[in-house]
Amino acid sequence: MAESTATAAAAEIVVVQRPRRADAARNFDALLAAAREAFAEHGADASLEDIARRAGVGIGTLYRNFPTRRHLFESVYAEEVNALAKVAVDLAAEPPWPALTTWLRRFVEYTVTKKAIRDALNGESDIFLACRESLYEAGGPLLLRAQQAGEVREDMSFDDLVRMISGITSIAFPEEGQRDRVLTIALDGVRARR
Amino acid sequence: MAESTATAAAAEIVVVQRPRRADAARNFDALLAAAREAFAEHGADASLEDIARRAGVGIGTLYRNFPTRRHLFESVYAEEVNALAKVAVDLAAEPPWPALTTWLRRFVEYTVTKKAIRDALNGESDIFLACRESLYEAGGPLLLRAQQAGEVREDMSFDDLVRMISGITSIAFPEEGQRDRVLTIALDGVRARR
DNA sequence: GTTAAAGTGGAGGCATGCCTCCACCATAGT
DNA sequence: ACTATGGTGGAGGCATGCCTCCACTTTAAC
Structure with missing residues (x-):
């Protein structure tokens, strides 16, 4: 347990890296947003194919960014x-x-x-x-x-x-x-x- | 439905009829018990095949007694x-x-x-x-x-x-x-x- | 503009679950 | 004991989801 100073902003937790190329970054964001929606609606076992569909990308792109369902949910x-x-x-x-x-x-x-x-x-x-x-x-x-x-x-x-x-x-x-x-x-x- | 006793007990809710034949009644009870367990463990979308397996009966028997998942859960x-x-x-x-x-x-x-x-x-x-x-x-x-x-x-x-x-x-x-x-x-x- | 590297997306193989169907089996009434 | 009736259970067809793979497309660096 670190002693928290007055303005000690905790380090951000990062699960996977956001890609640098413009189109890829766009897709990454769309996937996160779609996943947020889907998880909210169907719980932790929402369909990944549905998430890709909502984000308007292929299922392959989802897996490229988030190797497992766990990565995405996390x-x-x-x-x-x-x-x-x-x-x-x-x-x-x-x-x-x-x-x-x-x-x-x-x-x-x-x-x-x-x-x-x-x-x-x-x-x-x-x-x-x-x-x-x-x-x-x-x-x-x-x-x-x-x-x-x-x-x-x-x-x-x-x-x-x-x-x-x-x-x-x-x-x-x-x-x-x-x-x-x-x-x-x-x-x-x-x-x-x- | 016969009114049960004088003590204004509310009418029981019955979803499906328990069969009369001995073996069938046994299976019926086993299915209910197994379903209770499975639903407790996995929530409302537990696998019906798993429930039949737990009860030690075939999937067909499950469906004979409970035409749909909803009947069983209810x-x-x-x-x-x-x-x-x-x-x-x-x-x-x-x-x-x-x-x-x-x-x-x-x-x-x-x-x-x-x-x-x-x-x-x-x-x-x-x-x-x-x-x-x-x-x-x-x-x-x-x-x-x-x-x-x-x-x-x-x-x-x-x-x-x-x-x-x-x-x-x-x-x-x-x-x-x-x-x-x-x-x-x-x-x-x-x-x-x- | 050219081009190499990065990214795309969906077809397809695999697994699992749903539900139907029907050849076989057990029970209960005679 | 016999048999008709009701019960059994699993094979199989269908749907859906997971994840891999790779021919094609886009980006950005030059």
Whole structure:
């Protein structure tokens, strides 16, 4: 665990290299975007051929950039984790409780791979482990700060919190605003008793 | 369908008929048990051939009993819902808050189809609708009673509650006792402010 | 403009799952 | 015990997904 200085932006997690040639870079981006969509829709085992189709490229191009399904999924996931780490840094100045809840709501938003995150939380690969670590390094201090300020109950780990939020996030809510309402209620349970 | 007893037990939801001949009935039960296992492990799209193999019967036998995957899944799901409805009746005598939380914990236990319940909650088929209705008829009064007793916040519907619990349930918790801890925290948010 | 290197994409082989069909088998009623 | 009826189970046709391979196309460096 590195001691995090005030502005110590964590190193970005990189799974595969973005190609340098113009057309290839375009395809790479299109693939990532299509994969993000597909994973959000069908979970971690969305069809790769469908992803290539959505991106408007051949299946061969997909495999050239992402040798396995895992590479592709990890890339999408890493993008989200990297963004979340940045957000945590930006929130360092806010008061403890709003900082924590704001971050968690961003977590819910960014996690487009909602249905798939369950799998990611238990993935054993190096990348998943690195992502978990990065995520926990970013969010952990926010929880700790809120606990030290007496805003959050002590008998809860960051892992508990992440899994609670992930679970609620991974379920579909048909009603507009319902997910938000439920999240708020659950977060009420997270607040310290007074 | 004969009305079962005098004690207003809700009508059981039946998806397909259990065969009468001895060997066939045995196979039917084996299939249901195997399906329950497989769905719990792999979610709603477990392999039907795998299920038949686990049950020690041919794939043909599976299809004879359950014409489609949906019939099979609905049967497993309906079994659980029927059991839960019975539990709710038994809890009518308990005090409001313990009755509600006990029922919810049973809900978590019975829901062996954990990973798959997301899908069931949004299924559009007649059976899924009937199951939802039955579930809500069983659990809804427990929530209402707790709210009337001032134990639970008013700004929460039974649907909110079920989805919250389902979400947390559908996530894997690697640590022993962690799911229970998280559920308890979330339920703290459900309690009325005082 | 030319050209070498990088990139493309889809045909095709393989695996797996779905579901049907039907020759054989077990049960229950006589 | 016998037999008709209901039940069995797996072979096989179809669909879909995975991934490899390579003849062709595009880029960018000169």
